[in-house]
Amino acid sequence: xxxxxxxxxxxxxxxxxxxxxxxxxxxxxxxxxxxxxxxxxxxxxxxxxxxxxxxxxxxxxxxxxxxxxxxxxxxxxxxxxxxxxxxxxxxxxxxxxxxxxxxxxxxxxxxxxxxxxxxxxxxxxxxxxxxxxxxxxxxxxxxxxxxxxxxxxxxxxxxxxxxxxxxxxxxxxxxxxxxxxxxxxxxxxxxxxxxxxxxxxxxxxxxxxxxxxxxxxxxxxxxxxxxx
Ligand SMILES: *Cc1c(COP(=O)(O)O)cnc(C)c1O
Numbered sequence: 058x059x060x061x062x063x064x065x066x067x068x069x070x071x072x073x074x075x076x077x078x079x080x081x082x083x084x085x086x087x088x089x090x091x092x093x094x095x096x097x098x099x100x101x102x103x104x105x106x107x108x109x110x111x112x113x114x115x116x117x118x119x120x121x122x123x124x125x126x127x128x129x130x131x132x133x134x135x136x137x138x139x140x141x142x143x144x145x146x147x148x149x150x151x152x153x154x155x156x157x158x159x160x161x162x163x164x165x166x167x168x169x170x171x172x173x174x175x176x177x178x179x180x181x182x183x184x185x186x187x188x189x190x191x192x193x194x195x196x197x198x199x200x201x202x203x204x205x206x207x208x209x210x211x212x213x214x215x216x217x218x219x220x221x222x223x224x225x226x227x228x229x230x231x232x233x234x235x236x237x238x239x240x241x242x243x244x245x246x247x248x249x250x251x252x253x254x255x256x257x258x259x260x261x262x263x264x265x266x267x268x269x270x271x272x273x274x275x276x277x278x279x280x281x282x283x284x285x
Pocket of ligand 1: 277
């Protein structure tokens with residue numbers, strides 16, 4: 058694809074997603090400015106990231122350290138200024154690389170990982186706890202009743218700022234089926250007075266916004282299908 062065609066494609070994708078966000082906000086009586094669109098650029102080349110930056114995206118999400126670190130370096134060298142979000146699972150032996158490369162880590166799911174990030178973070182980092190609300194056996198994240206312990210553990214760190222909770226909803230035929238999952242995450246966050254709710258992807262971000270999402274993580278609806 059030529060650079061011009063890529064730019065047009067990504068711009069159209071960003072515009073469509075912004076319209077869908079605006080529609081969901083209207084239904085929910087929310088201000089679109091209260092929602093941060095995180096463009097998930099995994100599987101996309103650095104050129105697509107630069108195109109999205111041109112189209113007004115300021116937040117990017119990646120899910121694997123190995124793929125993300127060189128891309129963030131390339132994008133930064135190419136003049137892309139952005140806030141980088143790690144949205145995928147993080148093993149504690151990669152905490153140092155994650156704390157160096159990312160501004161926000163959405164996938165904290167153990168006290169051990171909190172300790173590793175705290176030790177490695179070169180500057181204060183924003184973190185979210187990933188919660189496996191629907192208790193799916195194959196999915197990462199802590200059980201809802203483990204959140205309290207991790208909120209306390211995060212409170213004992215000096216370098217990590219616990220902002221909120223994150224979840225990945227089950228795959229559903231009808232996005233309405235995931236509404237109770239998003240609602241449960243919101244109620245859990247309210248219990249601990251955590252303001253940030255990272256929930257909603259290409260297939261379900263509108264329902265997530267109706268249920269209170271403050272960060273939506275959208276890949277395919279912006280960039281199209283992933284290339285790798
Ligand atoms: C890939 C991914 C996304 C984006 O998924 P799309 O369906 O492409 O919008 C969001 N969150 C996480 C954790 C992901 O791994």
